[in-house]
Structure formats: structure tokens, C-alpha cells
Amino acid sequence: MKVEIRNIGMAFGSVRVLENIELGVNAGEFVCLLGPSGCGKSTLLNIVGGFIPPTEGTVTIDGEPVTGPDPRRIFVFQERGVFPWLTVEQNIGFGLFKQSDAEKRERIAHYVQLVGLRGFEKSYPRELSGGMKQRLEVARALAVNPDVLYLDEPFGALDSITRLQMRRELLRIWHAERKTILFVTHDIEESVQLADRVVVLSARPGRVQSIVNIDIPHPRDLSDPRYIALRDEIFGEIGLAHQV
Amino acid sequence: MSEHRNVERVVLPLVVGGLLLFLWHVAVKVSGTTIFPSPLAVTKGIRQLPHLGAYVADSLLRVGFGYGLAVLLGVPAGLALGWWSALARAANPLMQMLRPISPLAWMPLAVIWFGVSNVAPIFLIFLASFFPVVLATMNGVRNVPPMYMQAGRNFGLSTAALIRRVIFPAVLPRVLVGLRIAFGVAWLVLVAAEMIAVDSGLGYMIIDARNAGKRYDLVIGGMLIIGVIGLLLDTMIRLLERLKFVRWAFHE
């Protein structure tokens, strides 16, 4: 068990936003936290990442309790998280202050290639599209070789076509690097397309409503009956009719 | 299409400027005044002034020192106030009270402290530019997106490294704008500052010319020189916004 989330509860003042969250994540697993806006999933991710101390409960990673942010667990925000005053290269190399110059260059080149930003090394974020900035942020996160990646609705600001492409990219990178990933989303399709397991959270206060195993191998076919069945199951869990 | 606009940008103001000069000249001639100068008289008076270069240099020096000091002290103060909000809340009433007090109102105190010398005007200029610098820097720090700080801490940066590698570059554009505005204030206050018993400088020239002999040509000439130099300096500071390290904030 890589990440153990035990009995996490969170209150802001008198408002309870999370209640009794229990979850275990295995090494190399891709887990989605799914829920409507305001259900506390981002808060939960921030707690697991060590940015907010929980009101109750503990998070341990590899047996160690989480007390604060740590370079072994990198948080990926929406594309606004890249530093606008640094080039693509400099952004990716941001966390690499312990490495030698040669190693730094090698790592940066590797990740530029991996996320498909070759040719843009000297460009600034304002010259990149939304999707490219998102890929840059993922590259920056991966460059420090973390054990766990936290992604908080990273594709939310992108158009739907780019989103589909980015999901494919993310899965490709995940297969190549085999990190443990915790991914927050409100998009049901996205969760079924990406995750090994989908943790469905209820509306505030957020509780683990159910955990759905997505047992389809990658690449996942969006027309596959098993995909559709699992998607409909989650629709049902959330209480939505699948008719518009 | 945009070339058209650039031509308009140059031609139109020249036309308006020329028109105004013409109207000014006509008004002077028609009214038969002996005191108010025509545009030509102004140019003549300025050109004949022997000390002009020295006056400009003295004014620039005073502004330079006063403003420079304001930046040297104001930026760290603003950084501190932006970082420790408790400090800002404690200092706020004092700042709010001091801000509306015209630098000129400090003149009597300045003379007590510094006597009649170059230091008093420099002090006034310092006072006037200090607050804008502090405020701009403070607001710059406050407005750094928390995301950047979180990312910095996530990658394991120490507080010193966080300030150096995240906060400083993030604040720089806003601070630069504040510095430019503060310089405008400093330049504006120059005239007031040079009304204390100094005997050189552009501000002095304006006040003295009137007192010492109704030389309104020098008064207006001085005003125009102040305007043009002020504009030039402001433009030069704006050029700093093109520098690589801050360009990201100004040219989306």
C-alpha cells in the first residue's frame, strides 16, 4: 500500500467538508476522485499532498505520516501553475537543484521529449497553448522523479478536443513512468477513461460513496459495452439519468 | 491598417500642437500684453539662459537622490509589509495619516532638521516617492498567486530560496510599475521641493523668474522643459518593462 488515507475529516470553522474518508492506493495505481463541485475532493487532495492539515485522521505514504509538502509527491494544478517568468526548459528544471549541470540537462531533454514539447525549450509559457502549458506542468512535476503525482482537475481549462488528447498523453506518460497517480475530476467520462479505480464522493460533507473498479485494459474503447456499462453505473451512483 | 494608425498617432498631435502654438501666438499679439510671452519669446528666453544646463543637472540630481533613497528603503519595507500581514495592519493607520500630507507641508520641519541646503529638497522628494513605492511593493507581494508559493514549497524550496526564486520574479513587474509611478510623483514634487531656499534647478527657475523680474518666458519655458524631461524619463522607465525577466507580465 503506497498511500494510506485513514479516517480523514475536515472542517472549516463549523462547516464540515469531509467526513470519514478511508482509502488505500497501491503503488503505480491510477485513482480518480470523482464528485460534484464543492464536495471537497480538491480539499482532500490538498490534505493528502500535505498543504492543509486535516481536522481528523492521518495520511501515510510508504508508512511515513504526511506533515507537509514534499518533492516526492508533486501537485499538478491547471496550466496556470507554470512559472511565467521561466522558459520551458527552466520550468522543467525548477526542482532540480540537487543535480549536476550535466544531469540536469539530460533530465530536462528527456522530459521535453516525453511530453512532446521539443522545439519549444526556449519558449515562454505565454507563447504556448493551454494544452502545451499543461504538458509543461506535468513535465516539471515528473522531472524531480516523484513517487506520487496529484492532479487537481488539470484539464479543466482546456477545450474538449484537447482534453481527449491530453488524457491519452497522460496515460502514455503514466505507462512509461509508472507513477502512482491521484486525479481529481468532476467529469464522469474522464474518470472511467483514465482510472484503475474511481472513488465516488458524495456532496458536502464529502464521504466515500462507493469505489468502482475499472477493469478494462488500456487503450480503452469509448464504444466498448463494458466501458458504457461502468460509466452508466457511475451515473447511477451519482444519481443522474443518462438522458439529456 | 496599423501603419495608418501609426501615421495618425504622429500627425494628429503635431497638427493639434501646431494649432495651439498658433492660437497662443495670435492671442498674445491680439491682446497686446507686454507680460505674457509668445511662443517665440519663450524659446528665445530659454536659449539665452546661461545656467540652463546646470539647472537641469541640479534638478536631476535632487530627484535622483530623493527617489533613489525612496526605492532603497521602500522596496524592502514593502516586501516586509507584504509578507507579514500583521505588520501591515499595524503600520496601516500611520501610513494612511501621513499620505494626504503634502510634502510641502513638511517644509518647515525639513528646514529645522536639515537647514537651508540641498538636503531639505531631497528629503521632500524622498517623502513623496516613499509611500507609492512601499504600497506598490506591498501589493505586489500580496498578489502573488498562492499557487506559485505552493508549487515552490512542493519542490522543497527553503524560505530563502522561495523568496529568491518565486516571490521576487513574481513581484517584479508590479513593483516596476509602482516604481515608474513613484518616479512620476517624485518629478512632480520637484517644483515644490525647489521652492525652499535653493538657488538652482528647474523649479527654482520658475519661482524665481517671476519674483526677480517678471520673466514669464522663463516660467513657461521652465514648465515645458519639466514636462518634456518628465515624459522622457517616464518613457525610459517604461522601456525597462521590455526586459526579459519582466516582459511576461506586460505582453500577453
Next chain:
Amino acid sequence: MRIVLPLSGVVAAVLAWHLAVAAAPGTLIPTPWQSLAAIGELAQKGLLVRYVVASLFRVTWGYLAALLLAVPLGMLLGLWRRGEYAMNPLMQILRPISPLAWIPIAILWFGVGDIAAMFLIFLASLLPLTMTTIHAVHNIETVHLSAGRNFGLTSRELVRSVVLPAILPQLIVGMRITLGIAWLVVVAAEMIAVNSGLGFLIVDARNAGNRYDLVVAGMILIGVIGVGLDALMRKLEQLPFLRWGYVSE
């Protein structure tokens, strides 16, 4: 708790002031207490109200005159691109010229007195208000203007129902800042050209007998009224039909 920090800041400053004066015997600078006493003296002589009213009077009229000219002018230049091109360099050259530099001309045209002072306030406020208005007009969302035209509004109706309400929040902020500038300038103007008002008080107190307690009293009054004016303008920003324009802090 919210009051404790600001209050302690003020107390610390006043204390430091008192100690600094006490530590320098023979200095002309008054202690905080002496300055407050001087304010009392002014009130007793009936000068307090007179001077404050005189200063406020000059600011109000000069400022309002500038406002009346600046807003229509600013709207015109904001909407008429060519007009702005034509006037912009002139405005940029006038901007760095301190209102005080106009004192000789003001006295030439209006003599020494209230009108000259009001003229200086007018000058000091005109350019900032105009430029704020132009800026605010530029910031109107094009979609709002397009919507207005889409609904068939004439130019005059467009200005009245779209442009004016749209610029109001930004304009009020600019008005507040410019009022601060006007207040600053009135003091300076009064030190030169008139014989009443808070600026005059400072100059006269020093010249007529080194009454530095009155000088500092004047400074305190200027500061307090300045803060008051600013607070008043901030209240305007709270009005419900303006609040939409302000991002929550």
C-alpha cells in the same frame, strides 16, 4: 483583535515621536501633546473651523469644475480614437508639470486669492480625471457596446445607458485618488497664494513666530481630513449599483 494591531501601531508611533522630542532638548519640534493643545487653541480662537472650511471650499469648487469638464472630455477621447491620438502627447507633456509650477501664471491671471487657488486645484484634478475616464472607457467590454448597438440604441442613448454606467466603478476609484491629489495640492497652493486655510496656517505659524506646535497641528488636521475624504469616497464604492465593478479583496 482587529483593532489591537492598528491601535498598537499608532500608539508605538506616537510614543516614538514623544521620546524623540524628549531626547533632544532645545529642539523646536513639539511633542504630540503640545500639538494637540495647539489644535485646541485654534478651536478656541474660532480659527479651526474657519481654516478647515476655507481649504475644503477651495478643493470642492476646483475639483468639481475639473470633474464637470473631465468626464465628458474623457468619454469623448475614449470613444473617439483620433481625438485621443491628437491629444495624447499634449497630455503626456502636461502630466509631469506640477500644479505648483502654474502658480506664477495663476497669480498673473487671477491675482492672489481664492480663484488662483481654485484654478490650481482645477488644473491638478483635470488631467488625472480625464485620463481615468479615458482608461475606463477603453476598459468597457466590447460585448456590452455591441449589445447596445444590437438593441438599436442611438449614440446618445448608448452613452447614457451603456458607457456611463459601465465606467462608473472605475471612475469613482479615480475620483477618490484624484480627490487625494487635490487635497494635497490645496495645501501647497495655500502656502503661496492666499491668507486662510490649513496650508496658510502652516506657513504663517512658522513665519510669525516659530509656532511649530501649530505647524504640526496643521499637519495632523490635514492628515485626518485627508483620511476622512478618502473614507467618504470609499463609501461611494459600496453603493449597490456600483459594487459589481469591484473585485472582492
